[in-house]
Amino acid sequence: MNEFTHYNIPLRLLPAYRRERLVVRTDEPAALASALEAEDPERIVGAQIVALDTDSEPLNAWAPGLPLELILRDPVAEFPLLYRHTNLLDNHPARVIVPVAPGFGKAVKVAVSLDFAVRLEVEQPEPALIEEMAAVLEFYLHQPTVAQPIEYFHGSLRGFFHDEPASLWVLQDDDPQYLRYVTDEGVERLSRRLVDPNANIAPDADLGEWIAQVLAVDEECQGCAFLNGCGGYFKWPRRDYDCAGVKRLFGHLRDAAAELRRDLDVGSA
Numbered sequence: 001m002n003e004f005t006h007y008n009i010p011l012r013l014l015p016a017y018r019r020e021r022l023v024v025r026t027d028e029p030a031a032l033a034s035a036l037e038a039e040d041p042e043r044i045v046g047a048q049i050v051a052l053d054t055d056s057e058p059l060n061a062w063a064p065g066l067p068l069e070l071i072l073r074d075p076v077a078e079f080p081l082l083y084r085h086t087n088l089l090d091n092h093p094a095r096v097i098v099p100v101a102p103g104f105g106k107a108v109k110v111a112v113s114l115d116f117a118v119r120l121e122v123e124q125p126e127p128a129l130i131e132e133m134a135a136v137l138e139f140y141l142h143q144p145t146v147a148q149p150i151e152y153f154h155g156s157l158r159g160f161f162h163d164e165p166a167s168l169w170v171l172q173d174d175d176p177q178y179l180r181y182v183t184d185e186g187v188e189r190l191s192r193r194l195v196d197p198n199a200n201i202a203p204d205a206d207l208g209e210w211i212a213q214v215l216a217v218d219e220e221c222q223g224c225a226f227l228n229g230c231g232g233y234f235k236w237p238r239r240d241y242d243c244a245g246v247k248r249l250f251g252h253l254r255d256a257a258a259e260l261r262r263d264l265d266v267g268s269a
């Protein structure tokens, strides 16, 4: 933990977290705005709206500049609800969290077309979902109208471009050095991805050490060209997950970064 660590808490637990830096999540935007009125704005580093069928208007002009995230739970059923939240973009950087589930690509395209940034919430995608991810990656890389980042693709591409691998745990907001996740039941976990109690990691554990001891010892990780950035991310929770598909996506990103560099070199020659 360090001075930048913040806690992602449900709104109802606000009274129990009086000193920490917070991301507060709620399904009641109006309640959020009034509950945080008396709080030190320096402590609030972001807010998440977890139910998109609510009215987010009370947040439009509230705390301008505060990063907001809209969380889709069912991307196919809920993506039309994004239209009702576009006014948030007038005063906030706003990002849509899209779970990688069948049909999620449509939600990504709508979010980006509305000018929201996107972060994919990805677990251990099976082959059919890898194909959908590949299509979204193609869209992100080659569709000129895409003006907003789609994470983790964006951060990984930058990492390959600058030859400084970007940690997937950080890109995906799962690095407990910076973020602790408090469940709706009030149980503090290291990060959202490690909410599984079987992760069995002490609250003060060092994620880097845990990755090295538990995930990256995997034989496939040891021989993987993407270990520096991925850090065994896709070997959790099932250690026998076959990474062929996600490595293919990393390969596309690496090739795209190399192509971009070549284009820039030619342009500046």
Ligand code: SF4
Pocket (backbone or CB within 6 Å): 220, 221, 222, 224, 225, 226, 227, 228, 230, 231, 232, 233, 234, 235, 243, 246, 247
């Ligand atoms: S892509 Fe798979 S094999 Fe490679 S480092 Fe990540 S989890 Fe390990």
